[in-house]
Amino acid sequence: MRRIEQTPDGVFVAAGRGDYICQRVIVSVPTPLYKEITFEPPLPQAKWELSRNNVLGYTTKVMVLYSEPWWRKENLCGLLQSFVGPITVTRDSSVDERGQFSLTCFCVGDPGRELSKLPQQQRFDAVLAQIKRVFSPFVAVPEPVTVTEHEWAKDQWAQGCPCPAAPPRVMTDFGHALRMPHGKVHFIGTETSFEWKGYMEGAVRSGERGAREVLSLLGRSKL
Helix, strand or coil, X not given: CCEEEEECCEEEEEECCEEEEECCEEECCCHHHHHHCEEECCCCHHHHHHHHHCECCCEEEEEEEECCCHHXXXXXXXXXXXXXXXXXXXXXXXEHHHCEEEEEEEEEHHHHHHHHCCCHHHHHHHHHHHHHHHHCCCCCCCCCCEEEEEEHHHCCCCCXXXXXXXXXCHHHHXXXXXXXXXXXXXXXXXXXXCCCCCCHHHHHHHHHHHHHHHHHHCCCCCC
16 A cells, blocks of 8 residues: 545555555544545644554564474473573463474563674574573473464564654644544554554454444445
């Protein structure tokens, strides 16, 4: 989505995969990315200030898949937390019924940025070395089946994670516009949620709110 132009007859949306005419539009990107879209008419000043001032944090997610949940052998929960890095925190993200056993590792802030400067294999080696360093005193740590990563800062429509942060006074002065529609354009996303901001739960809740807004204006009462 690169251009949203409102007309008396509807909304014209120019996107990389085609152009569309619709009655209403729901925008779900984080506020700092509003700057990536041309709005006609322009966004209200308060929404523009949210986009201009809110800042996205740095996060790389590294998923390490194993043939078994080895950390459970010693009743460990798979949690690792560190102020040194490169991993800041891990979570047991296994799906047992599918036979998928994994630790999801988040490399955030300056440790994550430093890690991102290394070639991919060195990044993976650094993550695996930290896992072994922390867990090996308690349990034998096997080699993984595979390692994958996603660097949110390089994702065009994310550019950071998990949720924009506002400097002092930004929300005090402009927070009232966070969920405010702009004519026929509505805004959702995890940061706009009343609860669980920054989480998938917040994203889902905000999506339901946006759908209700649009359905009510289209004369429909249910999702």
